[in-house]
Amino acid sequence: MDGFVAAGRSGGIKPSGALDMAIVATADATPVAAAGVFTSNRMTAAPVVVSRGHLARSGGLAAAVICNSGNANAATGRQGLADAERMCELTAESLGGHSDHVLVCSTGLIGFELPMDRIAAGIPKVVAARHPAGGSEAAVAMMTTDTVAKEVTVAGGGFTVGGIAKGAAMLEPNMATMLAVLTTDAAAEPAALEEVLRAAVAGSFNRLTVDGAQSTNDTVLLLANGAAGRAPDGALAAALAEACGDLALQMADDAEGSTKTVLLRVTGAASDAEAAKAARDCANCQLVKCSWFGEDPYWGRIASEFGAAGVAFDPERITIAYGNHTVYAEGRPARPDADALAAYMRQRRLHLNVDLGIGDGQAEIVTVDLSHGYVDENSKTS
């Protein structure tokens, strides 16, 4: 989007020679307001530690984000921290600026040190290649097990929000860490920017789960250059929520081996928190995930998962429906139109609605099935 530049290049980190280095920067390389939301995994990857530190030291200002794929620089100890800092220094040297104004993201295999000789050679090249239309190639260079690049642009209410992302989920992502770099023209103090970013992440990436595992590297960054001349307000919040929600759905549709994207909506729980707990347990249940892969509306396993979730529950009150097809109600299997239900289950996106009949609590979560493709992807030797 206007006022930002980007690029993607191959630095030779991936054996395949595919793009593996990306940069997103302000057009004139000056620092602007910035905010970040990071993994809560205590096995925190080095780039997360370094980016958090830079945002703290700079008071929430950044001029650029440097990314690599193919290696997560996680579980790499002191050497990993030094390498992440060095990536920022080299980027700052090429851009002309201070390394505290550079943020860094890495994604790929965990537990291996970065090939710093290749990265040091690649950074000046990717920085020099930056241009106004470079977002798409930067999105490609962030990919690991992704099969398509993820991009979004939302304009409305006087603001524009652009974003690129990779991976499958936030807080509960799969092997391939979730990263997103967003830009906007809002004129924001860093604290206000972080507040609106946290809200958008809570309603999008944090409601997506692929396999219940949480990455060491998950990062969502937002840079705001102020070109719109307006401070953050409800319109920015809406645009950012739409952008993040769109990217989260793109991730689910491209999740490792997935053949179904399931939008699970839980209503009638004792509280919103209980609805969210039960929804997440059901979404992460291997048995339920396999039933989706088999296009099987297996209500018994879904009811069982809600019964085991530790929330207020009455077997006589739960109602389970796929789309408009009720499959379980009033303590016994319903009698849906079998052909219509089978046709519904063949769709890529399924709406699963579970009402607990207890109270007013509700929650939504986006998840995917568990397929042979997932097993293949994650049983390959690292």
Next chain:
Amino acid sequence: MDGFVAAGRSGGIKPSGALDMAIVATADATPVAAAGVFTSNRMTAAPVVVSRGHLARSGGLAAAVICNSGNANAATGRQGLADAERMCELTAESLGGHSDHVLVCSTGLIGFELPMDRIAAGIPKVVAARHPAGGSEAAVAMMTTDTVAKEVTVAGGGFTVGGIAKGAAMLEPNMATMLAVLTTDAAAEPAALEEVLRAAVAGSFNRLTVDGAQSTNDTVLLLANGAAGRAPDGALAAALAEACGDLALQMADDAEGSTKTVLLRVTGAASDAEAAKAARDCANCQLVKCSWFGEDPYWGRIASEFGAAGVAFDPERITIAYGNHTVYAEGRPARPDADALAAYMRQRRLHLNVDLGIGDGQAEIVTVDLSHGYVDENSKTS
């Protein structure tokens, strides 16, 4: 074992015609001390509700356990409760006794009513077929997705404990509910029997997890006929723990589609509870399970899972080893002998030892990998 009889027959519940009805009873059909441990799933299956009620009404006395496979009689509402009661009544009529002294177990698909005409015809036949050596055929008749029957006999310290079981786990079992029926010659009050049974279950079935899902039907029953003339003591506890532990390992080795049984031992945690929490999270992580299927000692994902478990954690202090092969220590990958490690990973049973380096807390858990066979088993249309 002496003083008990059993049988397995086909009642026509399974379309395949395989054995699907089983009975275990005292030899003379008189009630003896009995205890049960049941699922904590709130979507409680009808046979669990009925068996609990019978133990309460009889003051912990039972003469027989009637089982069927092929249908779990779960999520079946009031009709399911009536059907489970009817199974006990029919068994009591055939045996000559009171239905409160009959316990009932069902396993198989959830959410379908029992074919009571077939079951009513089958009960007199299986009851009439009971004989002293019938344990093996009863174990076969309890099987669902099991590929082998599970039996155990332990003698020692003046007691004998016998048992048959089916399924894959307790509290976190897979689709095929975990059931175990144990017998002993101890002379016990029901309360003392329940105490020793709970301890044995806690140290065996409750430390086994296949996929984190909890069944509606999980049941462990113990009948004690008093023939040994001795009250429960440490020797009975040891024999019962050995019997339950042996059956739990048999379940892991036969878990749906599994190719690896992993004995995960966590030490050095801040507390035993934190060790158990982290061990369970790691054992249930789809990514880690897939790495075992691929015979890949992927330390990075294991370290990440412990970092995400919400327990006291320091990336510099965690040590990860497969058998004697240390793969991660002191904040960085170790350098194990690659060939020896690869040979180790090819074994069916793997010992994974994780030391957190924080405190004295420890826990053990038994789990399995995630394979194509599991996906196949659980994506078939019900």
